[in-house]
Amino acid sequence: MKGLPPVPTRACPGTALPLAVTMTMKGAARESQMKFCPIHMLSVRIIQAKNIKSRDLLSASDCYVRLWLPSASNGKLRTKTIKNSDNPIWNETFYFRIQRDVENVLELAVCDEDPLTKDDMQFTVLFNVARIRPGETLREMFALKSERERCTKKWESLEVEFWMERIPGPPEHLITNDVLVSREVCCLKVQVDINESRKYLREGVNLVLTVPASHEGTQKTTEDRDTFYFHCVKAWEPVLKVRLQKVSDKEDVNSNLSDTLTVPMKFLPVGHTVKVTLPVRRNVPLQLYLQLDDCTEKLDVRLGYDLCREEQEFLHKRRRVVASALKRVLHLERDLHGHEVPVIAVMATGGGLRAMSAMYGHLLALQKLNLLDCVTYLTGASGSTWTLADLYEHADWSQKTLEGPLKAVKEQVTKCKLNLMSIDHLKYYHKELAERAKAGHVSSFTTLWSLVQEMFLHERPRKYKLTDQRKALEYGQNPLPFYAVLNVKEEKFGTFKFREWTNFSPYEVAIPKYGASIPSEYFDSEFFMGRRVKKLPESRICYLEGLWTNIFTRNLLDGLYWSSNSNEFWERWAKDMVDIEKHSPEDDVTVIEPPSCLSGKLYEMFQDIMTKRPLLGKSHNFLRGLEFHKDYSHQKKFIEWKDTVLDSFPNSLTPLQKYLCLIDVGYFINTSGAALFKPERNVDVIISLDYGLGNVFKQLEMTYKYCKIQKIPFPKVELSKEEEKNPKECYVFLDAEDPRAPIVIHFPLVNDTFKEFKEPGVKRCVSEMEEGKVNLENNCSPYYLIRLIYSSENFDKLVNLSQYNILNNKDLLLQAIRSAVERRRSSRTGNLPSHSGAGYH
Incomplete structure (x- = not known):
């Protein structure tokens, strides 16, 4: 603060504390x-x-x-x-x-x-x-x-x-955690006589309380509120300011009906209530009761890159299920020891109803091959999160046939949706939005989209929440699901300039770059300096699905990327990452020049138009207030995820933002794999399910390029022009020289031998040939992204194709899993096997 005199350098008598x-x-x-x-x-x-x-x-x-x-x-x-x-x-x-x-x-x-x-x-x-x-x-x-x-x-x-x-x-x-820092926080409780404050409100007067250095900033009295809380960094020596002000003249300083009462919080005794008096002009003074407390409880934000305790306990249980399933599937002579059990994951892309429908076919095929019990993790993005959210509503879904859920999904996907905007539905949406806003949730267009989407998929409100999925993990009976999104800037930056991987699971919501996470039930509550300062009830899962699949968040700059040559943008991003390392405020002074004089305001206007996300969904930022460790950018765990031009500029990063701005991963790379790239999960095999139309290798190739730049272990993805032109049903990629890299089994959405075979080894007769014609052309396909209704025939074709492609490549799947088991066994003895690559690409 300006005007504060220098502090004397002489230490207090008897003080002999180390510097750190x-x-x-x-x-x-x-x-x-x-x-x-x-x-x-x-x-x-x-x-x-x-x-x-x-x-x-x-x-x-x-x-x-x-x-x-x-x-x-x-x-x-x-x-x-x-x-x-x-x-x-x-x-x-x-x-x-x-x-x-x-x-x-x-x-x-x-x-x-x-x-x-x-x-x-x-x-x-x-x-x-x-x-x-x-x-x-x-x-x-x-x-x-x-x-x-x-x-x-x-x-x-x-x-x-x-x-x-x-x-x-x-x-x-x-x-x-050597990346983020939580500092000492104090909490000021201010209590006023509610009858007195109501009397002033009836006269058109507000009691205005302000702690400029606090998380809450300024608060005002209401009809039903007499207690206020302010959370502040203790070392900043915050000050409380109180005044009475006419409601109609919010900006007019002269409208104050009292002098401003100023109370430096450093003079308040901790843990004791103090009465102060606000002099009121030509009226009775107003009494306020203040109590200052230190926030000494443990943090509500978990700072650490390790897996949370709940996930570690789940892995212990799931490992037994996987070991037993692998023994049956691979016909092993003995039980697998704990260290010999590979971690197998299913990684699905987005793709709207196409992804949702096809993923049911893929999972049903894995279930028929008895491979679903061999899977430890399931990850989804955008449309594939709908599949996961539906399945995990049932605690034992993978132990029962998926034919039942598939039939229910078909009924919804093929049903007319014209009633979504009926009068009754609009009244319901309005009521829900009003109740959420009153509870303290951030309102946005995405909230409305979430409700419409819920009716689109289920035709009824569901009380179901993300944490309810923990019942499906209680005994390790199902794989652990992860839902992938990106955290971006609301404006000034396109997705390629700034975005952060964010993962939701039934246990935690995490931004892996910072090594920070919160219990899933805390998401949407307000946080400051790692502490939950305003507790909001956990949202129903439909509101999370609205964030995971928000297709309305693209700005014009993102649109320019997708309408241009993506390779050029990718190369530009890689160059930005190299250039930014040369200009960082960590070691020297950075001087930033604005646009030229003549184009300054025009440039700013153009930048706003290009980067503004008008329909963005916002959520309270659980990192808010946390500061950066002085060596944060040199920490190995942070470097693993450091991938934007702003990562070396702490003043521009997420902890300083009021809200998280979460969008569909498809605006960068359409992959849900970020959770699987975390080295602590030690994933051995990734079954990659791609639901893209057109270039069926594009997302996997982009994932490989991203991992290569980030030095994340991932096998090389290279294909011949013939393979790109005429893709097959299954490809297996591995890195024989790097045992840390997972074996990737890639299933693109293609119609190859399914045209002639209705089941593996069973040819179609003439009357069945029509069922093998699945139109997957990018622009004229019945499965195009914006299509909201499928015909019964087209739904069956898509699901049957997806199921067939898995079943027809059973041998490749088993060969890859068997190789992973051998790698696990050999790594224990230090002798890693060499892969000949036969049957692998």
Whole structure:
């Protein structure tokens, strides 16, 4: 905060604390650690700027500097404005209380004030505070050395002086997984007399309570609310401000009916109630009761890259089921030992009703081959998540024939849907949306889409929730399902510039890049600094399905990608990843130049049009408030998932966002495999089910390229032109040189021998040839993505084709699984088998 004097450097008598003490949390050595680290005071003196190029036509610039250090404050500070000067001098000093164990990147923006339009930004400096040593003064000249000034050397520049010193006193308690950091949080409870507040409300007056540094920010009284909570970072020394204000004049400061009561929270005794009085002009003073508490309970966000305890327990149970099934299927002479049991996963792409229907056929075939009990993980994206969500409503679904569920799905897929927008349905949608908004959920178009989709697939509301699927995992009786989505930016960035894999399971919701996850029932609640600060009831699964299959979130930039040569975009993304490593605020100063003067506002307008996602679904961000460890970008686990241009810029990453913006994975790579690439799951075999039309290898090839760039073990995917032109039913890819790479068995959606065979080895007679004609052409197929109703005949053809392709390649499946068992056995002795590749591609 501005105006705070420097802290004395002399330590308190008797204080002999180390600069940083680390304690490993019991039972979580590989997950997170507790650290005790001192707090420091950072002084930033904005001295002057030179050679500022005016963006005004008739006068020099009206400059000010905006300061933003999100690791020390959630607000932005600014200097005064110097009018009509290309060489403004400020000499203003700002102070920040910082924690040196977190990544502190100070953003300094030189701006030209414009009273009529949005202020122009001249240039921005990103400065890593780690360059400043305690007790030393550092003066920096930040210069924008653009091409236009290279000849004259009249560079636009900003001169700043930094100083830092340790603050005497007890150290701060941090919890970290070496990527994210949770800091000490305090909670202020404010209680008012509800009768008094109602009296003021009837007179058109609000009680306005504000803690600028808190998660909640500003809150106001309502008819049925008399208690308010504010959660803050304790080290920021937050302040409570209270005033009475006319409801009709929200922005008019002069409408206040009281002076502002200011209470520094550092002076409140922890755990005790304190009464304070708000003087009211020409009226009786208003009494408020304050209680400050330290949030010492354990985090609600799990910081760690290990598998959660529930998944580990499931794997222990499922391993016994898989071992028994493999012994029967492979005709083994003895039982498999625990380390010999391979992890087999089914990885399905999206594809709307086509994916949902065809996946039933694939799973039914695996069940008939007794291979479904050999599978440990099932992953779905977009349309294939509908299949998983339906199946896991039943605790023993894989132990019963899938003929029954398949019949029910057929009935829905072939039924007319014209009543989805009837008056009765519209009333139901409106009522549901209103109730969710009242409960505190974020409302968006996706919420409506979720309800319409539920009626489309089931014709009735379901109370079923994601955590109800835990019953289907209780004894390891079914594979563990994962639902894949992407977290993106609402605007300013297309999916190729920024997106993060996000996985849902009955146990957890996780963003693997950060090593952060929450219990699934906590999703949609509000979080701050790893703690659940507002508890909302768990959403019905239809609202999650709306996020997993949200087809309305594409922006124009994403559309441009899909209408162009994807290879060019892929190469550009790979180049961005290389370039961004050269320009990072971690080790040096990054100076960002805005667009040219003439095109600035036009460019911003064009960027908004291209990147805005108008129908995006939002959810409360469970990472909100968490900060980054000072060495986060060098951690191996983070690097495994570091794949966007923003990953080296912590101020732009998800923990600073209020909401998660979740979209269909198909806007990047149509794969659900992110959960399977996590090395802790140690997947041996992936049965890849691709539901794409047209280029049936495109998504798998993109997955391979992605894994190659990210150094994720994955077999090479290369096909001849003939194979691409005339694809077969099944391909097996493996990497004989890397035992970490899974064996991938790929089933594209193709109609090959099914044309002539109704069952493996059973030819069709003349009257049955029509049943083998399945139109999978991209543009004229009855299974095209936007088709919402299938004929009974077309549904049967698609399901029968999918089932046949699995059954007809039983030998390849068994050969791949047998190889995985051998690899497991050999890895125990250190002698890995060599694969001849016979029958493999």
